[in-house]
Structures are given as structure tokens and as C-alpha cells.
Amino acid sequence: MNATDSPRIRFLGATGTVTGSRHLVEYAGRRVLVDCGMFQGLKQLRLRNWAPFPVPASSIDAVVLTHAHIDHSGFLPRLVQQGFRGTIHATPGTADLIAILLPDSGRLQEEDARYANRHGFSKHSPALPLYTEAQALHCLKQVRRHAFGQGFEPIPGLKAAFSHAGHIIGAASVHLDSPEGSITFSGDLGRDDDPVMQPPAAAAGADIVVVESTYGDRRHSEAPSADALCDVIARTAARGGTTLIPAFAVGRAQAILHAILSLKAAGRIPDLPIYLNSPMATQVTRLVHSHADEHRLTEPERRDLVEKVRYVRTEDESRALNHPSYPSVIVAASGMATGGRVLHHLEALAPDPRNTIAFAGFQAAGTRGATLLAGADSIRLHGQWVPVRAEVAAIEGMSSHADQAQLLAWLGTLPRPPRHVYVTHGEPQAADALRQAIEERLGWPASVPEYLDTTPELPCP
Numbered sequence: 001m002n003a004t005d006s007p008r009i010r011f012l013g014a015t016g017t018v019t020g021s022r023h024l025v026e027y028a029g030r031r032v033l034v035d036c037g038m039f040q041g042l043k044q045l046r047l048r049n050w051a052p053f054p055v056p057a058s059s060i061d062a063v064v065l066t067h068a069h070i071d072h073s074g075f076l077p078r079l080v081q082q083g084f085r086g087t088i089h090a091t092p093g094t095a096d097l098i099a100i101l102l103p104d105s106g107r108l109q110e111e112d113a114r115y116a117n118r119h120g121f122s123k124h125s126p127a128l129p130l131y132t133e134a135q136a137l138h139c140l141k142q143v144r145r146h147a148f149g150q151g152f153e154p155i156p157g158l159k160a161a162f163s164h165a166g167h168i169i170g171a172a173s174v175h176l177d178s179p180e181g182s183i184t185f186s187g188d189l190g191r192d193d194d195p196v197m198q199p200p201a202a203a204a205g206a207d208i209v210v211v212e213s214t215y216g217d218r219r220h221s222e223a224p225s226a227d228a229l230c231d232v233i234a235r236t237a238a239r240g241g242t243t244l245i246p247a248f249a250v251g252r253a254q255a256i257l258h259a260i261l262s263l264k265a266a267g268r269i270p271d272l273p274i275y276l277n278s279p280m281a282t283q284v285t286r287l288v289h290s291h292a293d294e295h296r297l298t299e300p301e302r303r304d305l306v307e308k309v310r311y312v313r314t315e316d317e318s319r320a321l322n323h324p325s326y327p328s329v330i331v332a333a334s335g336m337a338t339g340g341r342v343l344h345h346l347e348a349l350a351p352d353p354r355n356t357i358a359f360a361g362f363q364a365a366g367t368r369g370a371t372l373l374a375g376a377d378s379i380r381l382h383g384q385w386v387p388v389r390a391e392v393a394a395i396e397g398m399s400s401h402a403d404q405a406q407l408l409a410w411l412g413t414l415p416r417p418p419r420h421v422y423v424t425h426g427e428p429q430a431a432d433a434l435r436q437a438i439e440e441r442l443g444w445p446a447s448v449p450e451y452l453d454t455t456p457e458l459p460c461p
Contacts, residue, residue: 006181007158008456009210011449012054013037014425017045018214018364019071021425023185024055027178030155031055033063034174034185038074038105038130040338042366049075049130054452058083062154065090066187067171068097068250074105077131080139088143089154091162093170093291095145097250097284104249104280106136108339121383148172164201166190167400168251169284169291171197175204182206184418188214188425189402189410196255197295197400202413208455209418211411213426214362215403216434225360225397226259232358232393233260233269237327241354241390246342246369248335249281251400252361254288254305256331258297259398261304275321277312277341278333285309312341322348335361337368347381355390360398365427408437411444421446422455 007027013020013035020039025032039045057079065073065088076088076098090098109129116127146152151161157179162172167190174185184206192199203209236243247253257276263269276282288295288302297305312318318341321330332342346368349355363369368379372392378385402410411421421444423435431448438446449455 007176007178007183008454009183009208009422010054010454011422011424011451013039013048013451015449015451015453016428016431017041018362018425018427019045020048021066021072022075023210023424024060025158025176025183027155027158030158031060032154032158032176033060035066035072036063036075036079037069037071040071040336040367041364041370045366049078053079053082056083058085060084060086062086063088064154064160064174065094065098066165066174066185067168068094068101069168069188069248070101070105072188073098073102077102077106077136077139080142081131081135086142087154088139089146089152089160090143091148091170091172092145093287093294094172095143095170096287096290097168097170098143099140100280100283101250102136102139103133106131106133112339115382119383161204163204164198164294166194166197166200168197169287169294173200173203175206181208183208183210186211186410188212189407190400191220191402191406192409194400196258196297197251200402200410203410205415207419208422209411209414209420210422210424211407211434212401213407213423213431213434214401215399216407216423216426216430216437218403218430219405220399220403221396225395226263228395228397229256229259229358229360230263230268232356232395233263233329236354236356236391237270237272239354240327241352241356242324242327242349243329243356243358244342244345244349245329245331245358245360246335246337247281247331247333247360249278249333250284252335252398253278253281253331253333254285255398255400256360257285257305257309258301260329261308270327272326273310273328274308275310275312275328275330276332277318277321277330277345279313281331281333282311282313318344321345335369336363337372343381346379347386350379350386350388350390353389353391356393357390358393358395360395362399362401404434404437407434408441411438411442417442417444419445420455423448
């Protein structure tokens with residue numbers, strides 16, 4: 001192996017944070033970007049979305065997506081706007097999902113900008129969207145689909161293949177192989193015991209492994225998550241309140257709805273109405289039928305998701321939910337309360353002590369979700385401070401991310417020890433805890449890269 005020609009990685013995101021996944025692979029004078037995510041959470045991270053991209057967008061030859069979540073795909077329209085003209089490679093499920101998520105993201109940004117300008121609470125005059133719905137639709141023309149296990153070449157001489165990662169529909173680990181060295185990116189790994197998604201496939205052997213660490217410092221609760229969800233909904237209904245569940249439109253919304261429907265069918269919670277207030281999540285739920293091989297839901301369970309949930313489609317219907325006349329459950333995007341219709345529900349429901357705001361997934365630092373779980377007595381929404389008198393609860397065990405034990409188990413499926421493991425996509429404590437566990441339990445060299453770090457050339461064997 002010629003070390004001077006081996007693939008190198010520049011970490012342009014997902015370092016010190018779970019958002020902004022962007023890994024630039026440079027090989028033989030070409031560039032491949034693995035994931036093209038949007039930064040979320042702390043302001044200093046969000047500002048990176050507006051900063052010049054670390055390399056000229058026109059110099060990137062291809063993008064390879066691990067999955068469709070906005071922190072992995074949400075910057076694509078902006079990258080194309082800045083000059084990227086290459087191919088966007090994705091699994092069929094990811095291609096189907098970004099066709100929903102990216103235009104929705106652009107549309108929400110336009111709506112938020114109009115709302116900010118109308119009410120004058122933005123520091124910018126005028127407030128502008130990062131990209132528009134039209135720009136998001138335009139970038140989809142560059143997408144090319146590849147089945148799991150089907151080889152392709154994003155650039156000459158560099159072979160690529162997707163393998164199942166669980167997590168959400170279409171989610172993949174990515175294996176890149178060249179004569180001079182190989183790299184496996186875990187993507188976001190799902191759980192072996194996920195009630196909805198199939199488990200991840202075994203890891204492909206590689207010289208370098210890049211692994212996520214969202215839950216790298218903890219184990220998921222062994223107590224059934226359905227019990228915690230049942231308790232929250234039941235006690236909230238008993239005091240005449242509404243349970244508001246912020247949820248990611250892709251993956252968690254469907255899992256949460258399935259869990260609530262199961263509780264209702266078993267008579268464990270009252271027969272109250274269940275609302276899904278996310279046009280995007282409504283479209284995503286329909287995709288569950290066309291990708292049945294990737295999840296565990298039976299045909300009757302898929303049918304129940306469509307027939308036994310009340311889908312909120314119009315803004316008038318959404319506003320009506322802010323003044324419920326009887327106990328109910330509202331599932332609304334986004335999962336970390338960073339945008340979307342859930343913000344209007346928070347504004348209306350958070351001041352009422354009868355209600356509950358229940359979070360069922362990871363909350364990144366700097367998000368409203370993290371602020372609420374930390375016990376804040378008020379949150380800033382649409383330019384004003386809103387008191388929080390509602391109960392705030394965390395539903396443990398409903399995350400779609402592998403925990404530390406499951407991440408180590410996935411790494412343990414590698415057919416041979418890698419030369420190095422890079423731990424990304426985690427808060428600093430979580431990433432370093434996983435690094436330490438890899439070194440101590442697997443005996444492999446591991447490190448946590450900093451923003452804009454570049455890997456050294458692969459050493460010759």
C-alpha cells in the first residue's frame with residue numbers, strides 16, 4: 001500500500017456535537033463528502049451553516065449519504081447552491097425520505113423567516129432562510145439510488161457499498177475501499193432490540209473506522225419504555241391535560257405512535273385521541289409500507305398507523321390543538337424542539353400545569369429540549385419568554401441510537417482489528433467515554449477528532 005495515495009478524512013462536522021455530520025474523504029486528487037448535515041443546537045454551531053464551507057463546494061466530486069436525518073442531509077441544498085454539481089449517492093429509502101425532508105426543511109425556513117420579519121423579533125433585517133423549498137427540490141435532481149450491498153464508485157478507483165444500519169428507513173453504514181486503504185463509516189447505528197427497525201448488519205472490515213457516539217457514555221434503561229410512556233400519558237390524562245411529545249418526523253414519530261397504539265389496544269391508557277401534527281411525518285408514515293423489509297411492523301400494525309391516528313394537515317387544525325377541550329396526545333416535530341409546529345404547541349401548552357411535555361430521544365446541547373429537561377422555568381419562543389409550568393418528562397429507552405454496549409458489539413463484528421477508530425457524532429463526554437471503552441475493551445487505538453482535523457496517511461503494513 002502506498003501511504004502517500006491512501007484515502008484521508010477531514011472532519012468538517014459531528015465533532016464535539018451530534019449534529020452537522022460532514023466527513024470529507026480525499027483520495028487520488030478527488031473529494032467525496034460522506035454526509036452533508038446541518039448544524040443544530042448551540043448558536044456557535046448553527047452559525048457554521050452560514051459560514052463559507054471549509055472547502056469550495058465545486059471541488060467536491062460526490063456526496064454519499066448514510067441516512068436522511070437533517071443533521072446528516074440537511075445542508076445539501078445549500079451545498080448545491082454554493083456550486084456542488086456532483087452526484088448524491090443514497091439508498092432507495094434515504095432517497096425517498098430526503099425527497100420529503102429537504103423540501104419541508106426549506107419550506108419551514110421560509111415560514112420562520114416570514115414570521116420573524118412580520119413580528120420583528122429577528123436580529124437580521126430581513127431574516128432569510130438558509131435555503132428555500134425550491135432550492136431543496138432542485139438539489140434532488142442530483143440523487144442516484146443504490147441498493148444495499150450494491151457496489152458503486154463515487155469517484156474513480158474508490159469503491160463504495162451500503163450496509164444496513166437500522167436506526168431509520170434507508171439508514172446505512174458506508175464502506176469505502178481502494179487499493180491503498182479502506183474506511184468504514186458507521187453512520188447512525190440502530191439498536192438490536194429496537195421494537196420497530198431491524199438490527200444493524202455486521203461491520204465491514206476496514207483500515208479505518210469512523211463510529212458514532214450519541215450514546216457512547218451510557219446504556220439504555222432495561223425497564224420497558226412502554227411503561228414510562230404509559231405512566232406519563234395516564235397521569236396527564238387523569239389531571240385533564242394534554243401530553244405533547246416532540247418527535248423526529250422520521251423514525252421516532254412512527255415508533256412512538258406504534259407504542260401508544262399498543263398501549264391503547266391493551267387498555268393501559270384511556271381511549272383518548274392521538275394526533276400527529278407534522279405534514280412531513282405524515283408522508284414518512286406512508287413510506288413504512290413501501291420499505292417493509294427494513295422494519296419489524298406487521299401489515300395490521302402498519303395499517304393501524306394510518307387508520308387510528310388523527311393526522312393534522314392544515315394550519316387551522318394545528319392551531320385548534322392549542323386549546324384542547326379534553327385530554328389528548330400530540331406528537332409533533334421536531335424532536336429537539338428546534339423548529340416546526342411543535343413550537344406553537346409549546347407556546348400554548350407549556351404554561352398549563354395540567355399538561356406534560358415528554359421527550360423520547362436525545363437532546364443536543366443548546367436545543368430547547370435540552371433546556372427543558374434541565375429544568376428551565378421559561379423558554380424563549382418566537383421572540384418572547386414563555387413560562388414553563390407543565391410537567392417535563394424524559395421517556396427513557398425510546399432512542400433509535402445504539403448505546404455504548406451495542407456500539408461496542410457492532411465494532412466487535414469487524415472481521416479484523418482496524419488500524420484506528422475515530423469517534424464522532426457525540427457530545428464530548430460521550431465521545432471520549434466510547435474512545436476509552438474501545439481502547440480498554442477491544443485493545444484498538446482510538447481518538448476523538450476535533451473540528452477540521454485531518455487523519456494522517458494510513459501507515460504501510
